[in-house]
Amino acid sequence: MMDRLLRINMSAEGGPMVSTVPVGVYAGLGGRALTSAVISREVPPLAHPLGEDNKLVIAPGMLSGSVAAMSGRISVGCKSPLTGGIKEANAGGQPSQVLARLGYAALILEGKPKDGDLYKIFINKDGVKITPDSSLRMLGNYALVEKMKGEHGDKIACISIGPAGEMKMSAASIACTDIEMRPTRHAARGGVGAVMGSKGVKVIVLDDSGMASRAPKDPEKFKAANKAFVEGLKKHSVTGEGLPTYGTNVLANVINEAGGYPTHNFLWGRFPGVSLISGETQAETEIARGGVATHGCHRGCTIRCSGIYMDKEGHYLTKQPEYETVWAHGANCGIDDLDAIAMLDRLDDDFGLDTIEMGATIGVAMEAGLAKFGDAQAAINLIKEVGKGSPLGRILGNGAAVTGKVFGVERVPVVKGQALPAYDPRAIQGMGVTYATSTMGADHTAGYAVTANVLKVGGYVDPLKPEGQIELSRNLQIATAAIDATGMCLFIAFAILDQPETFQALLDLLGSFYGQPMTGDDVTALGKKVLTMERDFNERAGFSNKQDRLPEFFKKEKLPPHDTTFQVADADLDKVYNW
């Protein structure tokens, strides 16, 4: 069972010290519930995010390591250098399953090395080995993973940072390897990579050889629940057909049509070149070049929203860029060239950068006149500056807010210092509520209100009107926090919100695994508990309702084509957490 915490004190005299301790007060928690519980309980809220008092918590979900479908998300938590508040970022890929099978509920990096060394951590069934290795310094994630394969074989999973994390940039991500052992799945948001860099850890290599899958308490019930769950995902049109066929970028045309596709640094709600970068075009391009348009990011994913993107010559370039990435590096920067966007995705993955933050940052840089909107080569050059760590690159690598400040730009799309993702809150007001009030800074996954608003999953609310958005955002933030705790990919939300029997199957999966029946109320309670802990941490870190606001321009500048502004009143935003 996942009943141990692996604590590694990077400050210890004589080098990093490992202790394996019982899970204790954190028993029964997983994923985001566990990372947020540890951060809120153990990290002084006023600690410097890159200082020795901050901790980096890496936790598989509650069902990770079992054979439950879709259960391979891993959560990474810390105090964020980007927002100054609590952070949970999660990723797919193989590490969640592997770490869980090794029996760890979480890996917690504490302190920071006094010697400035860079370390490799290797974990297998026999224990933990930590070695300083300066040959890893400033390696890109791709070269790093190749090196690890050479040293440990290809049955491993890696969690790593690229140069951006080593340079402690606030847009730095943590990479997780996928099924093909490529570093393509990132816990990207909030600068979690910078915190890993501050701990002096370049890579964590996981090897679960000799370990079995985690066993459920009630195997029969678990098997039946898993079957019903998979059937539910397969029969829903989004999880069974839309996402597998076109990937998350299937949203591009639809959000663009709704007038909520931020273009040219949030100046317009429609991008004329959308059909050139849509999920439909992307899938067709991938297939035509011998890539793959339906692919899972970890074993056990049945939705398989991902793919493999080849360059014009038919060589692997990157995994299928996500909707958010295509938007950030595409429409937001006026770029309608899928190959350029795929290259930017590849560079972000290699340097270890959050694609959303970097796309938003380049949009701000373009607004500042550093490059022209639509100039794909200029965007690629700017990202390369970040990888090199030039003075300009260091500014850009610290995100949109810093870049906006340095270059005197007023339209900077951030909340709590974190860039807004791919839905304009003036067209889709429910997203605005979530962006404003999320404990994480502007974060689309924190309340997938867009599903209800545009996709009409779980009820319909007119996206152009403020009424009902508070309630909607609250419920979806609670649901999201709970799903993040299970280790389930958030895309199951489409099916569980729409099909009561699929939601029940999820409850049965959890109940039969832990031997304790679970109800919808338990899920709501779990989600509320997570959000309450996170809010509490942020308050102690100095946040108030003043930070739960969108940038001023969303209230003042009308967004074409619907010419709407963000209309939800501040007093209503303050009600989101009233429960």
Added chain:
Amino acid sequence: MIDPDHLYKADIGSANHLFLSLHDDFIPSFFSFLQKGFMIQAKVGCSVRSLLQDQFGISEAYMDHCIQTIFIDGKPVDDMDTTTVQDGSTLALSSAMPGLLGAALRRGGHYAPMRSQITHEKSKKTLEVKNGQMIIKLFNLTLRDLGPLFLDRGLWVEAEDLRVFFCKRSDNFWGGCSRARVDGGNVEPRQLPHFAWTGALIHLQLKAT
């Protein structure tokens, strides 16, 4: 990039007519026109359902189960029966998104009180049914399912877009084209990239072989 709304402004009367027979493997290569938006002529002033069913011949089952998100002029539509299409409307159809008449949960009326304000207002006045022009956009699975039907029926696209499209086609594509006729006269398909179109629009009709 050209906004599909520009299609309205071009003169339909001066459009060239292109009829192209080609192997059905190559029909999907024309889908880029369909997601961007193409123009059709239809009877307007009727409901979305009537347009799709009576004029386009789309089955009721497909409409109810597969066309799940609909936009008119960028606004989500909730009710196909009470929402009318007008001359100059842009109608976008999406299949992969749950919504409109999809899940039984919603069709059971659970969300009826929340139905679209947009369609409600429009349903108050009765519109005259007349000939008109519309822009249609097909997204995700509707491309695959309905695209061939519209291409077979014929639709208007911008001449410049089609010229650029033909210039980018491979030898393989031209090998799959068996016959082309422009304004009633035979044209060698491989000459299409260089053809001097006289109008700003082309009425494109494909025949799969």
